Amino acid sequence: MEPAISVEHLQVIRGGRTVVADVSFTVPSGTLVGLLGPSGCGKTTLMRSLVGTQVVAGGLVELFGQPAGSPNLRSQVGYVTQAPSVYSDLTVSENLRYFATVLGVQRSAVDRVIDEVGLGEHTDTVVGRLSGGEQARVSLATALLGSPRLLVLDEPTVGLDPLLRRDLWALFAGLAGTGTTLMVSSHVMDEAERCQRLLLMRDGRILADDSPESLLARTGSTDFDTAFISLVADPST
Amino acid sequence: MTLRRTGATTRRVLRQLGHDPRTVALLLAVPAVLMGLLAWILRSRDADFSRFGPPLLGIFPLIVMFLVTSVATLRERTNGTLERLLTMPLTKAEFVMGYALAFGFTAVVQAIVVSGLSFGLYGLHVSGSAWLVVVVAVVDALLGTALGLSLSALASTEFQAVQFMPAFILPQLLLCGIIVPRSELPTALHWLSDILPMSYAVGATQQLSTSVAVTSEFLVDIGVVGMFAAAALLLGAATLRRRTR
Ligand SMILES: Nc1ncnc2c1ncn2[C@@H]1O[C@H](COP(=O)(O)OP(=O)(O)OP(=O)(O)O)[C@@H](O)[C@H]1O
Ligand SMILES: [Mg+2]
Numbered sequence: 001m002e003p004a005i006s007v008e009h010l011q012v013i014r015g016g017r018t019v020v021a022d023v024s025f026t027v028p029s030g031t032l033v034g035l036l037g038p039s040g041c042g043k044t045t046l047m048r049s050l051v052g053t054q055v056v057a058g059g060l061v062e063l064f065g066q067p068a069g070s071p072n073l074r075s076q077v078g079y080v081t082q083a084p085s086v087y088s089d090l091t092v093s094e095n096l097r098y099f100a101t102v103l104g105v106q107r108s109a110v111d112r113v114i115d116e117v118g119l120g121e122h123t124d125t126v127v128g129r130l131s132g133g134e135q136a137r138v139s140l141a142t143a144l145l146g147s148p149r150l151l152v153l154d155e156p157t158v159g160l161d162p163l164l165r166r167d168l169w170a171l172f173a174g175l176a177g178t179g180t181t182l183m184v185s186s187h188v189m190d191e192a193e194r195c196q197r198l199l200l201m202r203d204g205r206i207l208a209d210d211s212p213e214s215l216l217a218r219t220g221s222t223d224f225d226t227a228f229i230s231l232v233a234d235p236s237t
Numbered sequence: 238m239t240l241r242r243t244g245a246t247t248r249r250v251l252r253q254l255g256h257d258p259r260t261v262a263l264l265l266a267v268p269a270v271l272m273g274l275l276a277w278i279l280r281s282r283d284a285d286f287s288r289f290g291p292p293l294l295g296i297f298p299l300i301v302m303f304l305v306t307s308v309a310t311l312r313e314r315t316n317g318t319l320e321r322l323l324t325m326p327l328t329k330a331e332f333v334m335g336y337a338l339a340f341g342f343t344a345v346v347q348a349i350v351v352s353g354l355s356f357g358l359y360g361l362h363v364s365g366s367a368w369l370v371v372v373v374a375v376v377d378a379l380l381g382t383a384l385g386l387s388l389s390a391l392a393s394t395e396f397q398a399v400q401f402m403p404a405f406i407l408p409q410l411l412l413c414g415i416i417v418p419r420s421e422l423p424t425a426l427h428w429l430s431d432i433l434p435m436s437y438a439v440g441a442t443q444q445l446s447t448s449v450a451v452t453s454e455f456l457v458d459i460g461v462v463g464m465f466a467a468a469a470l471l472l473g474a475a476t477l478r479r480r481t482r
Binding site: 015074075083089094098099103126 | 256322326327482
């Protein structure tokens with residue numbers, strides 16, 4: 001089967017600096033991939049290249065065999081930007097109803113996603129009056145509306161309480177179980193263990209592309225922070 | 238372009254306005270109060286009120302809608318909703334038309350309120366049809382919206398966007414013929430005023446002030462304003478970039 005994501009020699013230059021340098025990887029359908037790395041390493045830029053909103057300097061990015069950003073892909077890819085991108089002056093349900101119409105999905109999807117992100121009590125609250133984490137969940141709910149084949153989520157769990165983080169990761173795993181491909185970024189290394197596959201990034205390069213278990217085994221570490229540090233010290237391990 | 242997605246965008250923009258009653262009140266009250274002030278200043282000079290009043294009925298909505306649209310689209314750019322929308326199956330034309338219809342509708346309400354007060358309470362008279370003044374006001378408002386949509390692409394901060402008002406609108410106000418008739422402008426400035434949309438917006442209302450029948454000059458003027466608006470909307474759609482650096 002065609003890979004969900006296929007990236008070859010991707011290079012991105014922003015503000016005169018190379019921020020993604022010769023990145024290549026493929027992700028099979030139905031995988032939950034974690035994209036981890038320190039602040040500024042290029043996670044957001046890589047994700048923007050996947051969804052086709054980033055001008056790239058070179059390389060090839062294909063989703064389901066089609067070039068990133070092609071019109072056909074727009075109803076198949078859900079993207080959640082790092083900062084919540086919803087209308088802060090509309091209520092939760094007004095936001096979701098609008099995006100549902102744009103995506104051409106049933107109104108019933110609105111109730112479903114509100115439930116999935118646990119915002120049932122805030123349906124009629126204006127988004128600007130929600131907390132940061134709640135706003136992030138509205139933004140996440142928007143991406144879940146169309147039941148896309150690929151979800152690109154930029155730090156969706158930042159600032160959430162442990163219970164909610166657990167619930168969301170369970171939701172992500174459940175989606176992957178039904179064939180959805182997910183790429184989830186985080187700079188919290190602890191979240192690595194929830195993924196089936198890890199891409200570790202540093203300074204615009206992929207440091208490791210492995211399963212969590214094998215990464216720990218290979219670096220002889222018990223936690224991902226240590227694994228990351230030993231990879232930086234000796235990339236050949 | 239689908240009606241469904243355009244209409245949803247229009248309703249969404251109007252709903253955002255609905256959540257902001259103070260802005261709605263300002264949209265309606267500011268031009269109404271300014272026209273009242275003008276009527277008061279010129280209370281013993283009926284001729285001057287008929288000269289300045291009708292063009293201003295068109296210029297207020299143009300300026301207000303220009304500012305409102307610039308800020309609204311800049312907000313879409315900076316809060317990431319535009320980036321998100323453009324990764325969805327929404328076309329640029331649907332986005333732009335959605336805005337144009339929402340602010341066009343707002344302009345209809347604004348024009349009816351301000352014209353109603355001007356003709357009914359402040360004693361403004363035109364020789365032609367007062368309804369056509371409302372039509373001109375709405376077309377002018379659409380022009381303001383269209384210019385706001387296309388020019389906001391040039392601004393990367395709110396500070397820059399607000400500066401576009403004095404930069405793009407005030408020169409047109411000086412050259413459009415309400416301060417000095419365009420025919421009396423120095424040649425170079427006359428030529429310049431020929432290519433500025435506000436000259437035609439004001440020309441159309443001046444025709445209505447002086448002629449009882451609909452003149453061909455009026456039709457040309459309003460047609461030119463409409464074409465400027467359409468061109469600016471096309472430009473606005475063209476300047477939306479799905480991919481950015
Ligand atoms: N709009 C921009 N113009 C120029 N350079 C940029 C721009 N946005 C980001 N960069 C640079 O690109 C590099 C990668 O940024 P990116 O946002 O992809 O990092 P990130 O891994 O997502 O970081 P974080 O975890 O803090 O979100 C950074 O060094 C940043 O300075
Ligand atoms: Mg980031």
